[in-house]
Amino acid sequence: MAVDWNRSPRAFVPVCVVALLGCSGARRDAQQEKPPQQTSQTPVTTPAPPSWAQGRPADLASSTLAPHVPMLTATAAKDIPLDRVKLPPGFEIALWAEGVPNARSMAVGRNGTVFVGTRLLDKVYAVVDRGGRREVKVIAKGLHRPNGVAFHDGALYVAELSRIVRFDAIEERLDDPPAPVVVYDKLPKDEPHGWKFLGVGPDQKLYFNIGAPCNICAPPATNAQLVRMNLDGSGFETFARGIRQVVGFDWDPRTKDLWFTENQRDWLGEEQPEDKLNHASRAGLDFGFPYCHGGEIVDPEFGKGRSCSEATPPAAKVGPHTAPLGMRFYTGDMFPPEYKNRIVMALHGSWNKAQKSGYSLLSASVAPDGKAKVEPFATGWLQGNEFWGRPVDVQVMRDGALLVSDDWNGALYRISYRQQ
Secondary structure (H helix, E strand, O other): OOOEOOOOOOOOOEHHHHHOOOOOOOHHHHHHHHOOOOOOOOOOOOOOOOOOOOOOOOHOOOOOOOOOOOOOOOOOOOHHHHHHOOOOOOOEEEEEEEEOOOOOOOEOOOOOOEEEEEOOOEEEEEEEEEEOOOOEEEEEEEOOOOEEEEOOEEEEEEEOOOEEEEEOOOHHOOOOOOEEEEEEOOOOOOOOOOOOEEEEOOOOOOEEEEEEOOOOOOOOOOOOEEEEEEEEOOOOOOEEEOOOOOOOEEOOOOOOEEEEEEHHHHHOOOOOOOOEEEEOOOOOOEOOOEEEOOOOOOOOOOOOOOOHOOOOOEEEEEEOOOEEEEEEOOOOOOOOHOOOOOEEEOOOOOOOOOOOOOOOOOOOOOOOOOOOEEEEEEEEEOOEEEEEEEEEEEEEEEOOEEEEOOOOOOOOEEEEEEOO
C-alpha cells in the first residue's frame, strides 16, 4: 500500500483514502490469492520503512510518533471552536468560509475570488464572497497534489506533483472552467515532499519548490531546491539549493528579496533541529540540506567532513518541528502601522515531538541587516497537548484583513483589526 506523508507535521494517508488508486480491487485480489508456503529456504525480507521514518535511530524503533492522519472532510461551523484562538488586543478572528476540505495554499484573483489548493485531494476551489455569504465552487478536479496556486494576469497557475498547469480567464469562467493548459511537465514524481508552493516573483517568473524525496538523504540534483522559470515554462533554472522542503514564500515589498519557510529533518531529538525562516538576497545560495540542519546542527551521517558555516544561515529560527508553511508580508492598511511589511507565517504543528508545538501564527519584523525577530501572533489551535486545527497558509485580502487556511477543519478564517 502506497503511503504519503506530511512533515509539517506532515500528515500521511494511504493513497486509497483519497481514491487516487483502486485499493479496493487490490484488497479483493489479495484475499483471493493463496499466500506462498514458507520454507526454511524462503528468504526473509524486511520491508523498507516509510519515508517519514527514514533516519529514525534504532533506540526509537518502538516510538509511537508518526505523522497525523488528516481529515479529508470539512468540520461543521458549529464545531470549530474559534473562541479558543488568542490574538493581540484589537484583533478578531471569524469563520470566513467552511466546506473547503483539505484547504491548503491560497491565491486571490483580480475580482477578489479566493482560490484554494489541496494536497491530499484532487481539487482546486474558488471561494466567492456573496456579501456576508461565501460560495465554494470546485473549479478543477482530477489533479494530482494540486497544492500550489498563484494568480497572475487573469490566469490561475496550479502546481501539481510533477507539472505546472494554467487556467486562463478563470474568474470569468468559474461556472464553466476551461481545460488546464500544461505549462511544464518535466518535474520529478517523488511523492515524499512532492507537493509544491507556487508564486510569481517581481521578475515575472514562476517560483516553486522541489522537495527532498526523503526525511534525510543525499538528494538527487533535481531535488531539494527552489526553482524558477518563465510564465510560459521556458527558462527553467535553479534559484537556491540545499533546501529540504518549502511550503511558503514571499517577496519583501521594499527590497524584492525572497523569503521562505523551511521544514528541517526529523528524528534528531525532541528539541532539535529548529525549523527556519530563510532570506535569499540573491540567486545561487545553498541553505545546507542534507549536511546542516537548523543552521547549527551537522547531520550525524551526511554532515561528516562538513561545517554549517558553509551554508547560508537562517534569518530566524521558529522552534523544533513546528512546521512553518505559508507566509506573506503584510501589505494591507487595516492592521496597526507596526504590522506594515511584517511577515506573518503559519505553523502547521509538530508530529515528531512528544510535547507538541506550533499550531499557531507567528509574525516577524525584518531588520535592515536581513535578520528577523519572531513573536507569536495567533495561538490556541493547540490546547494542552491536543490540537483542534492546523493553519496552513495566510493571505492578505484587499480590505487588509488576513485569511488563514486550515486543512484539518477544511475552513478559512478571517483575522481583522478593530481600532481600540
